[in-house]
Amino acid sequence: VERISSETVYEGQIASVRRETFRYDDGSEEVREVVGHPGAVAIVAHDERFVYMVRQPREPVNEPDLLELPAGKLDKEGESHLDCAKRELAEEIAMGAAEWRELRRFYVSPGLLEEEITLYEATGLAPAEGDFEPDADEQIELVAWPLDDLAGAIARCRDAKSLVGLFELQALLRA
Amino acid sequence: VERISSETVYEGQIASVRRETFRYDDGSEEVREVVGHPGAVAIVAHDERFVYMVRQPREPVNEPDLLELPAGKLDKEGESHLDCAKRELAEEIAMGAAEWRELRRFYVSPGLLEEEITLYEATGLAPAEGDFEPDADEQIELVAWPLDDLAGAIARCRDAKSLVGLFELQALLRA
Numbered sequence: 001v002e003r004i005s006s007e008t009v010y011e012g013q014i015a016s017v018r019r020e021t022f023r024y025d026d027g028s029e030e031v032r033e034v035v036g037h038p039g040a041v042a043i044v045a046h047d048e049r050f051v052y053m054v055r056q057p058r059e060p061v062n063e064p065d066l067l068e069l070p071a072g073k074l075d076k077e078g079e080s081h082l083d084c085a086k087r088e089l090a091e092e093i094a095m096g097a098a099e100w101r102e103l104r105r106f107y108v109s110p111g112l113l114e115e116e117i118t119l120y121e122a123t124g125l126a127p128a129e130g131d132f133e134p135d136a137d138e139q140i141e142l143v144a145w146p147l148d149d150l151a152g153a154i155a156r157c158r159d160a161k162s163l164v165g166l167f168e169l170q171a172l173l174r175a
Numbered sequence: 176v177e178r179i180s181s182e183t184v185y186e187g188q189i190a191s192v193r194r195e196t197f198r199y200d201d202g203s204e205e206v207r208e209v210v211g212h213p214g215a216v217a218i219v220a221h222d223e224r225f226v227y228m229v230r231q232p233r234e235p236v237n238e239p240d241l242l243e244l245p246a247g248k249l250d251k252e253g254e255s256h257l258d259c260a261k262r263e264l265a266e267e268i269a270m271g272a273a274e275w276r277e278l279r280r281f282y283v284s285p286g287l288l289e290e291e292i293t294l295y296e297a298t299g300l301a302p303a304e305g306d307f308e309p310d311a312d313e314q315i316e317l318v319a320w321p322l323d324d325l326a327g328a329i330a331r332c333r334d335a336k337s338l339v340g341l342f343e344l345q346a347l348l349r350a
Contacts, residue, residue: 001232001239010185010192014287015208017190022234024314033190034235035210035288057176058285059197060209064176066285108283108335110233110241112189113210115284117335139199160283160292160335167342 001025009033037115041085042071044103044165045095045122050144051153051169052093052125053162057139067143067153069162071117081118089122090132093142098124103168108160117161119168147173176200184208212290216260217246219278219340220270220297225319226328226344227268227300228337232314242318242328244337246292256293265303268317273299278343283335292336294343322348 002023010017016036023029045052055065072088074081082100089095101121108115145153150173154166177198185192191211198204220227230240247263249256257275264270278294320328325348329341 001234003234009187012184012192012194012208013206015192015210017185017187017192019187020234031188032234033187035190037287058282059176059178059195059207060287060289061282061285061291063282063285066282068285104333106333106335106338107233107236107238107241109288109290110236110238110243110334112212112235112290113284113288114235115287116236158279158281159285160281160339163281163339164335164342167339 004029033112035113037113038074039081039114039116039118040071040073040161041081041088041118041120042069042161042165043085043089043120043122044069044169045089045093045097045125046147046169047123047125048147050146051150051166052095053143053145053153054092055141055143063158065141066159067157067162068159069165071161082120085118085120085122087132090128090130091134092140094128094132094134095122095125096128096130097122098126103165106161106164117164119161119165121169121172179204208287210288212288213249214256214289214291214293215246215248215336216256216263216293216295217244217336217340218260218264218295218297219244219344220264220268220272220300221322221344222298222300223322225321226325226341227270228318228320228328229267230316230318238333240316241334242332242337243334244340246336257295260293260295260297262307264297265305265307266309267315269303269307269309270297270300271303271305272297273301278340281336281339292339294336294340296344296347 005021058066070092103119180196233241245267
């Protein structure tokens with residue numbers, strides 16, 4: 001399959017839409033709409049007792065307090081995935097971590113949306129140091145969820161990236 | 176939080192974008208872009224030996240053969256979630272199922288995209304009967320993945336909804 005044209009048809013503050021034409025090996029062509037996205041990171045931050053999550057309002061899906069892992073978009077020019085994860089952990093839950101490990105990468109809506117999530121495990125947690133701006137306006141509440149009720153977090157969670165992270169953590173703790 | 180205005184700024188064949196203004200309890204207001212979506216279903220279809228998955232090209236993320244669960248959008252007027260799941264299972268892998276169970280609902284990108292996935296388990300599988308149109312143009316390949324290597328499917332899968340479904344199946348098989 002080959003992309004033979006791409007046209008930006010909407011360019012907003014966050015969302016952009018392209019119309020792209022693809023030619024398949026059999027000669028057929030198809031036009032697809034693609035929602036642009038810079039990618040994002042999500043973080044499984046835990047110690048021996050808790051996994052540190054957040055609750056926040058998610059207006060697009062009408063949820064006043066969705067339970068999620070700390071996460072954020074790769075929206076700073078030239079910032080690496082890992083640096084983005086470190087920044088988001090500081091901004092969202094005011095923590096830093098001594099050890100970082102990439103767990104996996106995945107797409108969230110591959111038929112429509114470019115977004116790819118890079119999922120990290122962060123351990124050796126401590127209060128964040130250095131320059132960071134807390135997300136004051138983002139109305140984020142920290143939730144320390146006990147690891148001995150990880151199944152309860154999985155039962156309650158309604159966010160795909162966070163579910164993947166919690167299931168990964170469950171596998172890590174079993175291993 | 177209260178939605179005080181909503182304006183459609185882009186309306187395409189699949190993608191639509193709205194600009195919505197929200198007022199928070201503290202009186203502050205924020206404008207958000209929301210990508211519209213009718214919702215979707217995904218299906219964990221399995222028997223004693225295999226989970227039935229698909230490989231397909233996913234142009235928006237430049238993947239020529241992404242491994243996923245059978246899934247599809249709620250794009251038919253008045254169709255229930257379960258009827259959509261039954262139709263997608265027939266169209267994508269030409270199977271019907273005697274038993275259906277809803278496993279969970281979740282969002283895939285709740286900061287931007289309305290999409291909510293309803294995940295089903297389908298068992299008692301048999302060749303599909305009745306009226307259905309195979310997705311001839313969608314270039315979908317059936318993959319029967321052995322349950323005794325479910326961990327291999329989880330290791331290879333790079334699609335969030337499918338990962339959630341495979342982890343759920345792993346939990347079901349352990350129980």
